[in-house]
Amino acid sequence: MPPKFGTSGLRGLVVELTDQIVTDHVRAFLSVCDVGDTLFVGHDLRDSSPALAAVVTDAALDAGVNVVSCGALPTPALALAALNLGAGALMVTGSHIPADRNGLKFYTRMGEITKADETGILGALGQSAKGLVARNSEDLQATERYRDRFIAAFGSKALSGTRLGVYSHSAVGRDVMIEILQGVGAEVIELGRSNIFIPVDTEAVDAGTRAQLRNWAAEHGVDAILSTDGDSDRPLVTDATGTVVVGDVLGQITAALLGADVVVTPVSSNTGVDNGERFAEVIRTRIGSPFVIAAMEAKSGEKVVGYEANGGFLLGYDAKGPTGPLPALMTRDCMLPILGALFAARNGDGIDLAARVAQEPARFTAADRLENVPTERSQDLVARLNADSAVQDDLLGRLSLGRAVALDQTDGMRLTAESGTVIHIRPSGNAPELRLYVEAESPEQAFVTLETGLGVLRGMLGE
Incomplete structure (x- = not known):
């Protein structure tokens, strides 16, 4: 099956993601989408990702676009770095799919590409793109700025007294997740770190992983276990028993914590968000972040958030955290729903996530x-x-x-x-x-x- 370009960008078997196919898609993206004069490039921890990132870099430089190489980092950290400088971004990642596959995620200066951008890129495939001489530089602090964003918003004592497990596996955001959790006061125990890529789908956690999470919870006496998918834009969260809290419930809890007025979520998400009077409006879309983003953009100027059943959370306005500002970030993010749910579950000196989940409608x-x-x-x-x-x-x-x-x-x-x-x-x-x-x-x-x-x-x- 040849590589396919769609809602999540370009994806396919690594052996079929040839230099020419990757170059063609990068050229098409740069020719029809607004990235300014600079493209931020990052990648996940798959064995194939650094080489593909090098192909992306060469294609962009050949097209006359400056490249800022950020190395291995979470997708939302890359998107945040590019957004702050009004640049485009391209993440080399296959997200949660197996290691024999990989892909490219595209971001304009405004954020994740839309369905209209997707159509334009497909229409521009095969066109040549040769520009002025461009330069290549590095930004190795993008992850640190992403970390500092959350510590400033939630404060150094937000999770003090809590004991949290982090299932690191091969997630590109494993280290910064630990730093963030420690930065907001939690004691962190690292679990299951792997040098071999493990495809973790936060929307469909397999039985073996669920059993391992329950065993770890019992063994280490943690308040919760936290993890992400491969490129760290979707959360995986359990309560103190190791029971997985599904992503759309994390979304409901986080939206309520932030005081959002409008919630945008696909038709696949839990209908509990529709119950009660917490939100002024709930908008349902097709599945896929571009559809969520389009509906959020239609509500620009309002306190709008979006989330998917996989837990990825999009913040459409400049919100306020418990101790500081939380600027908008219109791309899937894993850390906001993790911190939001844990903070909302504070119970005295600890947290009781199961009790907080039980407060949601029984769906x-x-x-x-x-x-x-x-x-x-x-x-x-x-x-x-x-x-x-x-x-x-x-x-x-x-x-x-x-x-x-x-x-x-x-x-x-x-x-x-x-x-x-x-x-x-x-x-x-x-x-x-x-x-x-x-x-x-x-x-x-x-x-x-x-x-x-x-x-x-x-x-x-x-x-």
Whole structure:
């Protein structure tokens, strides 16, 4: 399957991300998107990333664009550095996908590229780009500025008295996460550091990882365990028992803590955000940060935030933290929902994240995916489901959920059953995967339906 350009940028197998393909996409990006005269370049910790970053740098310099090389750092730290200097950025990362794959994430001077930018880049592929002589420099303090942003906003005593585990694995932001948590007063225990890339999907945490998190929590007596995906723009958070707190609940809690008026989130996110009167408006979008960003931009000037089911949080206005300013950052970020949820869960001298989560509306989500499913097969199955109510009822019947009472085709197929359980099926936008999201009235029901549903979908793909 050749590299694919879409919502999350360019992604594909490393062996197929040739110098020519990468150069063509960089040239197209620079020719149609506003990056000013400078491009910040960073990368994650995959073995293939430094070499791809070098290709990106050469292509940009050849096009007459100055390059600031930032080395290995979290995606939001790179985006923040570029935004502060009114420059563009390009992150070499495959995010949560396996190490045999990689990709490019693109940022204009305004932030993450939009769907319109995506169309322009695709239309400009193959065009030559030769500019004036450009220069290459380094910025090795971008990560430190990202760190200082949070310490200033939350204060040096925000999490004093807490004991936190950090599952480092191969996340590019593992070291700065520890520095931030220590900087706001927490005691930190590092867990599971790896020199081999481990693909961690914060939206679909596998059973083995969940078991390891529970074991670590019991062994080390921590208040929470924290981690991220590969490029550290999506959070992974557990409570004191090692139970994972899903990303959209982290989003709800953080939005409330910041006093946001408008929340933008995809249709796949927990409907608990719609309950109550905490927010003046909740806007639902298709899945993918460009769709969230577009809806947030339409609310420019308001106290608007966005988040996704994977936990990535976007801040659309200059907010205030407990001790200092928290400037807007219109790209997925992992640290704000981590700090926001932990701070909101303060309970005397410690934190009780499970108790804070229990204060949210009783809607529980679970998600996973079937891997190595060609996109065409996923699309065919979803089209068949969307077109035939009998097939929909048959699917729900196999899951013992009753008949369908509502259908949402905003992104894939989202069915609400008469039992109140919601199932959402969609092809992944950046990998050969079929994703399943479940929402139910209890975590047990959500996970049972998820496990059963994946088996049913696997069978339907083979029919």
